[in-house]
Amino acid sequence: MLGMLFSDKECKELDYVLRKELDEMLLDMSDTRLDQDIRHAIANRYKTIFRMYARFAPSKELSKYARRARFPQARE
Template sequence: MLGFLIDDREKQEIEYLLKREMDEILFDLKDARIEYIVKRAMDERYAILFSLFRRIASHKECLKYMKRTSFKDESNQ
């Protein structure tokens, strides 16, 4: 296990960067032109980023970034 100390400003910056990256992934997952294998890798990356985000963000913020459906579910419709 690793740990590090950060101040509030650094926490806000990390939170902003994680949100921005997760927003981009969510946007790209909706793109039909992207292949399944790439979307699967993006989905895995999102899971890692979200687990980091959960550690620093409030419960209310986490709820906004919880994925409702998987890209697999969307492709079957």
């Protein structure tokens, strides 16, 4: 396990970056034009980023990014 020390400013910046990344991935996972395999890869990455964000985010903020359902299936 690695440990890192961040200043308050750096923590706020990391929080911002992770939230924006989560927002982008949620948008991409809802895009039915993307191939199912690509959306699955994005979903796996989302889990990793979400766990990183969950380490320091308040529960109220965290609930905004908790996935409620699987991403939509591609229509053929």
